[in-house]
Amino acid sequence: MDYIILGNGIAGIQGALNIRRYDREGDITIITDEEYGFYSRPMITDIMTGKRRPEEIILMGEEGYRAFGFKFMKGLSIKRIDLEKRCLYSSQDRIKFHRLLIATGARPKRIKKHRDGVYYLRSIKDALDIKRQLKNTKKAIVYGGGPVGIKAAYALLSWGMPVSIMVTSPQIMSRVFDKKTASVFQRLFEENGAKFYLGSSIEDLVWQKGLKGVVTDRGDYIDGGILIVGKGVVSHTEIAEDAGISVNEGIIVNDMMETSEDGIYAAGDVAETNTGPGNKGRVFALWHTGAEQGKVAGANMAGEKKIYNGSVSSNSVEYFGMKAISMGTMEGEGLKEEIYEDKDGYRRFMFRDELLVGAILVGNIQGAGILLNAIKKGTPRSIWKRDFLSSHWPCLSIHPNITMEVLF
Amino acid sequence: MKEIHFIKDRCIRCGACSVACAAEHNKNHHLYDSLINIPFAPKQKTVFQVEQGEALPHPLRCRNCEEPACMEACISGAMNKEHRVFSNWKRCIGCFMCVMNCPYGAILPFFGKAVKCDQCLFTEKPACVRACPVNALVFVDSHDLSLVRKQKRWRNRKDMDAPLLRARY
Known part of the structure; x- marks a missing residue:
């Protein structure tokens, strides 16, 4: 089986790693038009000011690709996808594939x-x-x-x-x-x-x-x-659109990250998902959603069945020592808000019918992952004790006769 | 693989585990140093904490997930997994994506870095397990523990194969 991954971001790499997890034999080729190995895109601001050299933010170098048996083609831009002949055309030659993952990402507006x-x-x-x-x-x-x-x-x-x-x-x-x-x-x-x-x-x-x-x-x-x-990004969908894959804002995928065409998958900033509450026609352009989508796409490409449950958009920032995390939806109809404030920080929560749908934590961010998980799983509020929101340790405020396992 | 497990019925909330952790993760493994160097709250130098409150005590322990959410979310390549998930402080840039993504709340944002339980890598048993006077924390294989749990033997405090050990200091 020949797998081709277009794009060398987190979605592409997670896709390749997960194909390799289930398929030890197949040929995996990663194609990118950039000149570097897999690097951390959020950290390029450090390169801008010279705080780090480009080699220092590379997360997977050439030897990493070799270790997993990936064929890495850098500096190669793909012009066209032929769905019937199942091959890709670059300016010089053509590359055949059986399954293709489009993770070309986005470009700045x-x-x-x-x-x-x-x-x-x-x-x-x-x-x-x-x-x-x-x-x-x-x-x-x-x-x-x-x-x-x-x-x-x-x-x-x-x-x-x-x-x-x-x-x-x-x-x-x-x-x-x-x-x-x-x-x-x-x-x-x-x-x-x-x-x-x-x-x-x-x-x-x-x-x-x-x-x-x-x-x-x-x-x-x-x-x-x-x-x-920095005015946001638009998905890189032209190549898929020319090939006849259905495209809206991003490439439309189902809950197995498969596009309208058989055997063609998409993940990351380029994919438009419809799964999960409130995620109708949603293009996520975040690092960890790219990882989640790439993981699901890779497993499905290798013949495993894995379902994508939708992501919650969330962001974590730290500027001048002030930490803040935001997750879920903060605006919309029928939302009730609750605000807690003390000397350690500020916490704001949004509820829809006893379900936690969004949160902002400033200052003290401990236990943020538990809240994010609660938003993802849709944990009912009744399992939390009254003080769970104001507490710094939300997992401790679960009602005593309910075990932690409800959450996970 | 052996892991730290918490048996909540046994816990008496003494907090010895937190103190032992603070001592273990100190330069010369001495509790006195950890007390004078770092004030206990809010910058507690432990990677293992037990909340004292009206709620159930709950140690924040890493489950060493098969597909760690923290590792996938890490943008700097600091979170890694080799049998155990560990955080490489030389690479960590303190973005706290891992704190946001860990569903167990096991990663703590201290000193501008992601701090997590390293299961006291170079010792036979983690410090918290050694310090626990009632064997509420045990360092055993998950499979072994599930067998014991099935037989409901865990209610007996002395039954678990986890002898009381004195801390080293």
Whole structure:
């Protein structure tokens, strides 16, 4: 059996590892258009500032691929998938396959006014480009207040570069955290030298032999020699769409991560899942959801039966020593909220009909995994004692005559 | 593979396991040092804790899952598994994805790193097991324990093959 994995991210690697787990014989080929082995994409901000070298964030080098018997083809871009002949076409040759996993991931959303000095942050190559530009820059501008933008800003601030952050919505990380948490982080960033322009977007770039600054639609002028854009990602679906695989926002997959075509699977940032409560047509672009989906896809490709139960979107951040975790849905109809606050931190929970559906923990994050598991499994509230939310150790507040096994 | 198991009927909430853990994970394995170097709360230098409260005591122990959620979620490659799941502090960047994903709450966010039970790698028995005066913590094979549980012998405090050992200090 010939397996081909398009994409070298966490979903692709988890897929390959899980194929190898159930199929010791088959040929597994991993194809990527990048020049590096499997590396940690969330850590590329460290490369940008020179804190780490590219070799240091590589999680699996060439010898790792050899150890598992994967054939690794780097720097190869695939032009076309032929579903009838079951082969892939690159610019030179063609590669045959029996089963294919599409884990091509996503690419950053581009802004309309693109010029030199505007950078996106997605791969090691992007980070190295930014690093080169940062050498002759005194101030940086970050556009986008999502996890990517804020992480880039944090890396630059801790490196010692003043940063201006432009956010379209009235708060930072609006899709991850609530207003209170965002204001806590905003204060921390401001104390450390960041300047925020909330509720503003780019009107024009000031460009004179290189980027000089940005004019916002509110009329502010922001000075800066580099603009880093983190406005979210779009799935890389073109290659699948051309082949005739049904595509919406991402490649549509069923609960076994199989696409509309037989033997073609998709996972990671490129897959659009419909399983799990509230996950209708949902594209997750998170590290651990990629791992979960890749795992299921790999097992199914190798002939095992494994069902994907849906993921809960969750995020964990740590800036300037302040830890915060957000999970599940925080907005919607029919949700009841409960807030607990003490000197250690702030906890906010969302309930729908006695079911925990979302939580934000700031400061003290111990036991967050138990809450995430409770959201995933839909554990009823009655098994928790009254104080379970305010307690730092949620697992201890289970009602005495119910065993822990209910949760797991 | 031997693992730490907790038999809750036996536990008397003395907290000796936590103290022994603090001592074991100290530079010279001396409790006195752990007391003066690190104030007990909130920065307790243990990887093994028992909550004292009205609720049941519950040790946060790692189950060494077959497919560890913490390992899959780790973005820096610090969580690894070789028979046991362990956290490599040289690689850990303190993003706490593992804390968020462990369904047992067994990973603790201390000192900006992911801290978890290492089952006292280089000793014959983990320190908490050695310290427990009532054998509520036992270090046995899961299969052996399930046999004992079936026969309901665990109610007898002396029956488990886990002799009382004095701590080394």
